[in-house]
Amino acid sequence: xxxxxxxxxxxxxxxxxxxxxxVLRDLLGMTGTKFGCGMALCGACTVLVDGQALRSCVLPVxxxxxxxxxxxEGVGATPLGAALQGAWQxxxxxxxxxxxxxxxxxxxxxLQAKPNPSDADIDTAMSGNICRCGTYPRIRTAIKQAANxxxxxx
Amino acid sequence: xxxxxxxxxxxxGLSRRQFLRQLQAMGGLLLVADGLHIAKAADAARKYGAExxxxxxxxxxxxxxxxxxxGWVTIVVHRSEMxxxxxxxxxxxxxxxxxxxxxxxxxxxAPADEEKYGNQDTDGSRSTRxxxxxxxxxxxxxxxxxxxxxxxxxxxxxSEVRAANHEVLHQKTGRKLSYATLxxxxxxxxxxxxxxxxxKTAEEFRYVGKGxxxxxxxxxxxxxxxxxxxxxxxxxxxxxxxxxxxxxxxxVKQFDATAASAAPGVQKVLQMPAPVAKATFHPLAxxxxxxxxxxxxxxxxxxxxxxWDDGANGSYDSDAYRTSLQESARKPGxxxxxxxxxxxxxxxxxxxxxxxxxxxxxxxxxxxxxxGVARIIAGKCEVWAPTQAPQVTREDVAKHLGIPAExxxxxxxxxxxxxxxxxxxxxxxxxxxLSQAMDGRPVKVTWTREDDLHHDFLHTVSVEYLKAGxxxxxxxxxxxxxxxxxxxxxxxxxxxxxxxxxELGMGFINxxxxxxxxRQENPAAAAHxxxxxxxxxxxxxxxxxxxxxxxxxxxxxxxxxxxxxLELIGAARKIDPDTMQDHWNHGESPQxxxxxxxxxxxxxxxxxxxxxxxxxxxxxxGQGLAAHYSFLSYAAAVVEVDIDEQGRIVVPRVxxxxxxxxxxxxxxxxxxxxxxxxxxxxxxxFGEITFKRGRSQQDNFHQYRVTRMNEAPADIRVHLVPAxxxxxxxxxxGEPGVPPIAPALCNAVFAAxxxxxxxxxxxxxxxxxx
Numbered sequence: 004x005x006x007x008x009x010x011x012x013x014x015x016x017x018x019x020x021x022x023x024x025x026v027l028r029d030l031l032g033m034t035g036t037k038f039g040c041g042m043a044l045c046g047a048c049t050v051l052v053d054g055q056a057l058r059s060c061v062l063p064v065x066x067x068x069x070x071x072x073x074x075x076e077g078v079g080a081t082p083l084g085a086a087l088q089g090a091w092q093x094x095x096x097x098x099x100x101x102x103x104x105x106x107x108x109x110x111x112x113x114l115q116a117k118p119n120p121s122d123a124d125i126d127t128a129m130s131g132n133i134c135r136c137g138t139y140p141r142i143r144t145a146i147k148q149a150a151n152x153x154x155x156x157x
Numbered sequence: 158x159x160x161x162x163x164x165x166x167x168x169x170g171l172s173r174r175q176f177l178r179q180l181q182a183m184g185g186l187l188l189v190a191d192g193l194h195i196a197k198a199a200d201a202a203r204k205y206g207a208e209x210x211x212x213x214x215x216x217x218x219x220x221x222x223x224x225x226x227x228g229w230v231t232i233v234v235h236r237s238e239m240x241x242x243x244x245x246x247x248x249x250x251x252x253x254x255x256x257x258x259x260x261x262x263x264x265x266x267a268p269a270d271e272e273k274y275g276n277q278d279t280d281g282s283r284s285t286r287x288x289x290x291x292x293x294x295x296x297x298x299x300x301x302x303x304x305x306x307x308x309x310x311x312x313x314x315x316s317e318v319r320a321a322n323h324e325v326l327h328q329k330t331g332r333k334l335s336y337a338t339l340x341x342x343x344x345x346x347x348x349x350x351x352x353x354x355x356x357k358t359a360e361e362f363r364y365v366g367k368g369x370x371x372x373x374x375x376x377x378x379x380x381x382x383x384x385x386x387x388x389x390x391x392x393x394x395x396x397x398x399x400x401x402x403x404x405x406x407x408x409v410k411q412f413d414a415t416a417a418s419a420a421p422g423v424q425k426v427l428q429m430p431a432p433v434a435k436a437t438f439h440p441l442a443x444x445x446x447x448x449x450x451x452x453x454x455x456x457x458x459x460x461x462x463x464x465w466d467d468g469a470n471g472s473y474d475s476d477a478y479r480t481s482l483q484e485s486a487r488k489p490g491x492x493x494x495x496x497x498x499x500x501x502x503x504x505x506x507x508x509x510x511x512x513x514x515x516x517x518x519x520x521x522x523x524x525x526x527x528x529g530v531a532r533i534i535a536g537k538c539e540v541w542a543p544t545q546a547p548q549v550t551r552e553d554v555a556k557h558l559g560i561p562a563e564x565x566x567x568x569x570x571x572x573x574x575x576x577x578x579x580x581x582x583x584x585x586x587x588x589x590x591l592s593q594a595m596d597g598r599p600v601k602v603t604w605t606r607e608d609d610l611h612h613d614f615l616h617t618v619s620v621e622y623l624k625a626g627x628x629x630x631x632x633x634x635x636x637x638x639x640x641x642x643x644x645x646x647x648x649x650x651x652x653x654x655x656x657x658x659x660e661l662g663m664g665f666i667n668x669x670x671x672x673x674x675x676r677q678e679n680p681a682a683a684a685h686x687x688x689x690x691x692x693x694x695x696x697x698x699x700x701x702x703x704x705x706x707x708x709x710x711x712x713x714x715x716x717x718x719x720x721x722x723l724e725l726i727g728a729a730r731k732i733d734p735d736t737m738q739d740h741w742n743h744g745e746s747p748q749x750x751x752x753x754x755x756x757x758x759x760x761x762x763x764x765x766x767x768x769x770x771x772x773x774x775x776x777x778x779g780q781g782l783a784a785h786y787s788f789l790s791y792a793a794a795v796v797e798v799d800i801d802e803q804g805r806i807v808v809p810r811v812x813x814x815x816x817x818x819x820x821x822x823x824x825x826x827x828x829x830x831x832x833x834x835x836x837x838x839x840x841x842x843f844g845e846i847t848f849k850r851g852r853s854q855q856d857n858f859h860q861y862r863v864t865r866m867n868e869a870p871a872d873i874r875v876h877l878v879p880a881x882x883x884x885x886x887x888x889x890x891g892e893p894g895v896p897p898i899a900p901a902l903c904n905a906v907f908a909a910x911x912x913x914x915x916x917x918x919x920x921x922x923x924x925x926x927x
Binding site: 017018021022024025026028029030032033034035036037038039040041042044045047074075076079087088091092093095097098099100101102103104107122125126127129130131132133134135136137138139140141142143 | 238239240241242371372374375376378379380381382383384385387388390392394396421422449450451452453455522523524525526571572573574575576603605606607824828829831832833834835836839857858859863864865866867868869870871872873
């Protein structure tokens with residue numbers, strides 16, 4: 004099966020119903036995308052598929068074939084992704100950091116759709132991503148900062 | 158496996174050394190547990206702080222730092238990073254004393270080796286508290302060795318040279334030598350004795366106590382490069398999940414693996430070793446499925462048919478258990494602290510008030526579930542694990558494999574959350590056993606979220622009963638408190654039926670209030686699941702009960718809660734914990750760490766002032782207060798709530814005042830307190846694991862809810878109380894922010910609605926009566 008991951012074509016032998024998460028992590032060794040719940044409840048495994056934030060733990064890999072997959076390892080190649088990663092570091096968002104890959108991927112999809120999100124937009128887009136350390140206020144701040152930064156550099 | 162059977166057999170039990178070590182790991186000496194008496198204050202050799210921990214501290218710069226030819230300084234961190242910032246904070250201390258330029262500092266994680274590095278147990282809010290001084294000595298010694306090398310190079314007295322910002326300057330001539338140039342010569346000089354060290358004054362600190370240092374792992378985290386325990390990857394790796402006994406102490410009666418073995422990608426199905434009488438950190442009984450991906454293993458596990466023998470805990474029912482705890486709490490129990498005459502004063506009091514509080518089991522639910530990787534080559538085992546207890550992991554893996562500890566290397570990865578769960582390395586032992594079963598091939602074991610919530614070392618469950626007598630002036634004249642909860646010592650000593658010293662000393666017997674007649678009792682309770690330590694541990698139920706009750710008393714006396722609390726705390730004074738029967742005192746010296754009611758008063762005054770305490774709110778809107786001393790730090794919180802007609806609670810703002818003494822990395826202290834607010838709100842609003850037929854009833858985040866972005870306060874204001882000077886000994890940071898949050902929230906619900914919350918979680922209890 005051929006997958007388009009971070010602008011590269013990758014061939015992998017996988018059962019079609021195996022969740023994309025395990026194809027990335029276990030078959031390809033791309034471990035930046037995290038496992039958290041296996042039921043699309045926590046968002047740790049969020050990736051972009053054709054620009055949409057999806058939970059890779061419940062997405063059969065066959066459904067991602069032929070689509071453009073972006074993971075945390077590749078999102079920094081876009082100005083938006085880089086702005087988010089920069090803001091995250093400037094604000095020292097992470098505590099343990101485990102959920103932050105998924106948080107950044109959800110934030111990337113949000114800012115792609117809404118370059119200047121309201122607090123309500125942030126709640127809607129980000130409430131599927133759990134952070135057990137409790138970095139939510141800083142995530143909110145970082146999204147707003149990245150949004151402003153994105154606006155300036157355009 | 159024979160070595161394991163001997164070590165952990167019910168008759169043999171843990172060795173005394175190991176038992177002591179486990180107790181140390183969980184945060185303190187026990188006075189009596191399972192018939193084993195441990196000397197307390199009377200013991201002349203009683204050691205405090207880091208010196209009381211196994212392997213104590215090491216302050217040798219040759220162990221903790223190297224300087225490369227290109228000038229890069231590498232500083233070793235021997236404690237585990239789980240979000241508290243230790244990989245930034247600890248090197249910061251070394252770098253500061255070293256006069257290193259932070260932009261030329263690298264950080265390296267130590268493997269498990271306590272003889273080399275000193276104690277590595279990362280819990281009890283004590284890494285910085287115990288290692289500030291040794292790390293300062295490390296950096297200062299290396300700085301003086303570099304100065305010595307420069308003086309030798311120039312053939313001048315060492316008094317004429319001075320290290321500053323990665324180089325040494327000869328003040329008279331202006332000559333300079335870089336650390337890169339001096340490193341080799343300096344390393345050959347003798348390490349100065351601790352007494353000969355010239356430590357910096359606080360005014361000379363460049364990084365310690367200052368802000369603006371980015372996280373060491375920040376870039377790796379946001380780019381997906383950071384390595385957690387779940388991340389090591391090898392081409393020939395196998396991936397495992399395990400079906401574990403749903404009941405503590407249960408065993409596999411029989412199983413059928415026919416269908417699972419035939420599933421795609423499956424490499425092996427095998428039974429895990431039988432359990433033992435003591436839970437300790439032993440893996441649970443079960444059946445493992447090993448496959449070519451975790452996803453394949455999870456799918457195949459569903460095809461297993463397993464018949465379990467549930468054993469003695471198969472009838473554990475948390476509803477029935479709550480009733481039994483309530484019955485115990487209503488009867489006299491073991492007296493653990495007493496002064497004055499509570500009974501007669503209660504009888505003659507103008508008014509008496511009683512209340513009972515309940516907090517259920519809580520799961521850690523670290524975002525990275527328990528997991529680990531192991532491989533064995535030529536009899537030597539390498540483990541990669543997100544462990545808070547590297548040395549314990551090393552020793553336990555060795556025992557289970559039946560090999561010497563020196564043949565086990567534990568690589569400590571980043572932890573995707575710890576909160577106490579990852580002090581218990583059952584997951585790493587599982588990985589090692591599975592690698593052994595696969596002839597040494599690398600195996601990664603991953604717990605699914607269901608596994609995590611079904612088999613956690615849970616926060617205890619407790620009923621707290623309080624009764625107080627009030628005089629005609631509304632003041633408390635007598636106070637009775639019964640705390641009843643199964644002890645976390647039961648995983649080491651299953652017959653333990655009372656809270657142990659470390660639990661009693663978490664905000665129960667060491668309550669520093671000015672009350673003339675006081676009795677605290679601890680009725681017995683037995684455990685039926687694995688009880689562990691969860692961030693701030695027994696402070697959670699004790700603070701919830703005491704701080705809620707104070708609010709109830711204030712309301713009953715018709716007084717302002719803050720004023721009432723301050724009056725109860727009484728005048729500023731320093732209390733010897735021994736006089737409160739707290740001989741544990743977080744393992745610290747009672748002289749060095751008395752309970753300072755002045756500091757407790759100060760955080761109450763600070764937080765109420767900052768939060769605008771006393772403002773008038775519309776109906777459905779209000780503020781709640783709570784204060785709590787734990788881990789040698791003083792915390793107070795004001796939570797503001799806005800509750801709509803449906804009883805939906807919104808928390809727009811939380812203020813926290815915090816005094817932990819001197820602050821090494823204030824930025825991470827703030828982040829820890831922000832996180833403590835969210836975790837406290839999570840457990841107060843939603844946190845509950847229930848049991849039926851011995852089985853945890855919560856499977857995943859839809860049933861075990863935690864606070865999400867839309868439910869988190871938008872505005873968390875942390876007010877750090879500056880220390881008077883660096884002679885004040887450090888308090889803990891990671892845990893003490895949690896305990897005041899739940900009672901402050903519930904007190905706010907009362908202020909907003911008049912409804913008292915005495916049972917957590919709140920869920921829909923704030924719904925207005927119609």
